[in-house]
Every structure is written in structure tokens, then in C-alpha cells.
Amino acid sequence: MRYDSARAHNGDVLLSSPNGKTCLIDRNGNVLHVWSCGGFPARMLNPASTGGVKGEIGVQTSLVAAGGRAGAIGPVPGEKGPLADLTCGHVNWQGGMLWRWGTQAPGGAVLGHQDWQRLPNGDTLILGNRVTRLQGLDKRLMLDPVMIYEVCPTRVDRLELQVPAAPERPGVQRRAAAADGARRAGRITCT
Amino acid sequence: MNAVHALGPNHWAACGDRRFAPDNMVRTGSRKGCPAPATCWCSTTGERPATSRADLPVVCGACVLEINAVTRAVVWQYPGPKRTFFSPRPGSAQRLPTGNTLIDEGIRGRFFQVAPAGKIVWEYRSAFVGKGPRGLQAIPWACRIQAVPYGWVP
Incomplete structure (x- = not known):
């Protein structure tokens, strides 16, 4: 622990711990508040976007085993896919659910991927995964974070963008090649 | 992405x-x-x-x-x-109003604040341990962290 109070910017820090909780700590490391759900990541909403209500955060509101969803695999061959958001949403200081979204996404899960943003108009921008088929592996699917959703909390409709593939997708090619090699080595079984 | x-x-x-x-x-x-x-x-x-x-x-x-x-x-x-x-995967950086930068060395759960000249003025090592990404066990990893102004907290 190091703290130069004269030079450091003073405020609190919000983090999601690997035990599935979200914590607010102060500059001295004291835990000020704990929510019983994690985030990927968790973020506190600016009260200017919540009508002045303080302490609202965005989190994962329910999880799904992404590795088991449609047979999708993680980037490491043979690895069980991680848990991902079935739904994400906003909760208040007490942990009460304010809003959530995800089952309306293609495939029935938002499969959020590391980023989201509350927009000034009240909508929420979410980066999500798409379950995609690996070329060269007939029955292997993987998670590809190419979906961008803008979701309005009061309307059913949404903006949905699928980022086009870059001219070169070394990551996908590398992962496919690695998975193919692992299959030949017998470490994973295609179903 | x-x-x-x-x-x-x-x-x-x-x-x-x-x-x-x-x-x-x-x-x-x-x-x-x-x-x-x-x-x-x-x-x-x-x-x-x-x-x-x-x-x-x-x-x-x-x-x-x-x-x-x-x-x-x-x-x-x-x-x-x-x-x-x-940090091989998770991590984040956030510019703060004072010009300092809050950095999350995600895989190790080490959070620190750097002044513009590069001096570390705050550092905290997370004690929240749990299963890590890619099957890693018992590490205090944190995907991204957020500096929260006092005025946002009840």
C-alpha cells in the first residue's frame, strides 16, 4: 500500500473481484460497500445520467456457461469456455435490480465482453460476443466479440451492429490452427 | 475487440x-x-x-x-x-481530473496511480482472490477498475 495524499487524486475505486462480487474501496484500501454480483467490468453510473441518484452500478445480472452454449469453446483448445453474461444490467446501492437486458440478443444471451457504457441519452452501449463457427473445424464454435448493441431501457427496439471482419484475422486463424492441432493430438473431442 | x-x-x-x-x-x-x-x-x-x-x-x-x-x-x-x-490479458487505464492516470495491472490485482512525470503516488494490491481467467486459480485479478468521485457515492 502506497499513498501520497498530497499528489494522488482522491476518490474511491470500484472493482469486481474474482469471487463474483463488486467492491468499492477507498484510497486507504478500506472496503466501503459490496454488491453481491460481479461485473465485466462493473462501473458506477454518473448521477448526472440517473436523475441525480447516487450509487447505481452496471454489473452482470445473470451468467451462462459460454463454453457450453451452442458448443462454443474458448480460445484455448480443450478449455471449458468461461462464464459470460446471460444478462447485464444496472442495480442500485442496495443491490436492487433496476434494469437488465440480454435474453433478447441473438442466441438468447448478450455474452458481454469487457466493455459497456451508459450514454448521455440513457441508452446503454454493450460489447457482446457472437457465437461463430471456426473455419476448418466442422462442428466447432467459438466466441467472437464483434457485436455492439445500443439498448434503450424503455423501448424494445435496439441498435445492433456487427463489426465487419478485418482484412486479416490472425487471432481467429491462430486459434483455429491451434484447435485443429489439438484435435489431431486427441486432446479435445469434436461432437 | x-x-x-x-x-x-x-x-x-x-x-x-x-x-x-x-x-x-x-x-x-x-x-x-x-x-x-x-x-x-x-x-x-x-x-x-x-x-x-x-x-x-x-x-x-x-x-x-x-x-x-x-x-x-x-x-x-x-x-x-x-x-x-x-498483465497478459486484463487491465485498464483511466486519466483522472488531476492529470494522474489510474492503471489496473489486471492479472495481479495491482492498482496504482501515476503522476504525469511517472511517479507512483498511490498503489494498492487487491486481496480479493478467486478463480482467474483461463482456468488460473487463486489470483486477485480484476478485469478493469474505475475511479469513482466522492460525489457519486451516497
């Missing part, structure tokens, strides 16, 4: 550059022809080389870059030539 952000009002949009319209979004991942934001924050990890636009020869370690979106010049970076922190 692991980051997407609506630009909002910014310097370049105010100067009339329509590429930086506040409604436009910036995302990670390189594709020729895509404009970068007004000031691009790159929190590079040790998994792969730093952004090629910065031409920084990162071999091992991680760094945080502030890049001018138009000139593509690196205007600030931490650390210097010596790599002093490393």
Missing part, C-alpha cells in the same frame, strides 16, 4: 473533423481507414506487441499509451523503456 466507446464531445469534433462526431464510436482492433479518437488510450498487454501505430517495440511487459489521434504521435506513456508491470 474488447473495448467500445462513444466519443462524446471532443476537441477534433469541435474543430470540424466529422470523423470524430460525438455520436461515433471508437473500438479496439485495427482496420485500415478507421479513424482513431481524439486522444487514443491504449493499455497494451504483454500478450502481443503494442499497437503498431505507436511503433513501440514491446517484447515483454505492458505499457499505457496516450496517442494523438490525428498525428498518431505518442504524447505520454507509462512506463518508460523499462517494462515494470505486466
Whole structure:
């Protein structure tokens, strides 16, 4: 622990711990508040976007085993896919659910991927995964974070963008090649 | 792609550059022809080389870059030539109102705040341990952290 109070910017820090909780700590490391759900990541909403209500955060509101969803695999061959958001949403200081979204996404899960943003108009921008088929592996699917959703909390409709593939997708090619090699080595079984 | 952000009002949009319209979004991942934001924050990890636009020869370690979106010049970076922190996947960086930068060395759960001159003025090691990404066990990892102003808390 190091703290130069004269030079450091003073405020609190919000983090999601690997035990599935979200914590607010102060500059001295004291835990000020704990929510019983994690985030990927968790973020506190600016009260200017919540009508002045303080302490609202965005989190994962329910999880799904992404590795088991449609047979999708993680980037490491043979690895069980991680848990991902079935739904994400906003909760208040007490942990009460304010809003959530995800089952309306293609495939029935938002499969959020590391980023989201509350927009000034009240909508929420979410980066999500798409379950995609690996070329060269007939029955292997993987998670590809190419979906961008803008979701309005009061309307059913949404903006949905699928980022086009870059001219070169070394990551996908590398992962496919690695998975193919692992299959030949017998470490994973295609179903 | 692991980051997407609506630009909002910014310097370049105010100067009339329509590429930086506040409604436009910036995302990670390189594709020729895509404009970068007004000031691009790159929190590079040790998994792969730093952004090629910065031409920084990162071999091992991680760094945080502030890049001018138009000139593509690196205007600030931490650390210097010596790599002093490393996170193979998770991590984040946030510029604070005082000009300091809050950095999350995600895989180790080490959070620190760096003054513009590069001096660490706050550091905290997370004690929250749990199963890590990619099956790693019992590490205090944190995907991204957020500096929260006192006025946002009840």
C-alpha cells in the first residue's frame, strides 16, 4: 500500500473481484460497500445520467456457461469456455435490480465482453460476443466479440451492429490452427 | 475487440473533423481507414506487441499509451523503456481530473496511480482472490477498475 495524499487524486475505486462480487474501496484500501454480483467490468453510473441518484452500478445480472452454449469453446483448445453474461444490467446501492437486458440478443444471451457504457441519452452501449463457427473445424464454435448493441431501457427496439471482419484475422486463424492441432493430438473431442 | 466507446464531445469534433462526431464510436482492433479518437488510450498487454501505430517495440511487459489521434504521435506513456508491470490479458487505464492516470495491472490485482512525470503516488494490491481467467486459480485479478468521485457515492 502506497499513498501520497498530497499528489494522488482522491476518490474511491470500484472493482469486481474474482469471487463474483463488486467492491468499492477507498484510497486507504478500506472496503466501503459490496454488491453481491460481479461485473465485466462493473462501473458506477454518473448521477448526472440517473436523475441525480447516487450509487447505481452496471454489473452482470445473470451468467451462462459460454463454453457450453451452442458448443462454443474458448480460445484455448480443450478449455471449458468461461462464464459470460446471460444478462447485464444496472442495480442500485442496495443491490436492487433496476434494469437488465440480454435474453433478447441473438442466441438468447448478450455474452458481454469487457466493455459497456451508459450514454448521455440513457441508452446503454454493450460489447457482446457472437457465437461463430471456426473455419476448418466442422462442428466447432467459438466466441467472437464483434457485436455492439445500443439498448434503450424503455423501448424494445435496439441498435445492433456487427463489426465487419478485418482484412486479416490472425487471432481467429491462430486459434483455429491451434484447435485443429489439438484435435489431431486427441486432446479435445469434436461432437 | 474488447473495448467500445462513444466519443462524446471532443476537441477534433469541435474543430470540424466529422470523423470524430460525438455520436461515433471508437473500438479496439485495427482496420485500415478507421479513424482513431481524439486522444487514443491504449493499455497494451504483454500478450502481443503494442499497437503498431505507436511503433513501440514491446517484447515483454505492458505499457499505457496516450496517442494523438490525428498525428498518431505518442504524447505520454507509462512506463518508460523499462517494462515494470505486466498483465497478459486484463487491465485498464483511466486519466483522472488531476492529470494522474489510474492503471489496473489486471492479472495481479495491482492498482496504482501515476503522476504525469511517472511517479507512483498511490498503489494498492487487491486481496480479493478467486478463480482467474483461463482456468488460473487463486489470483486477485480484476478485469478493469474505475475511479469513482466522492460525489457519486451516497
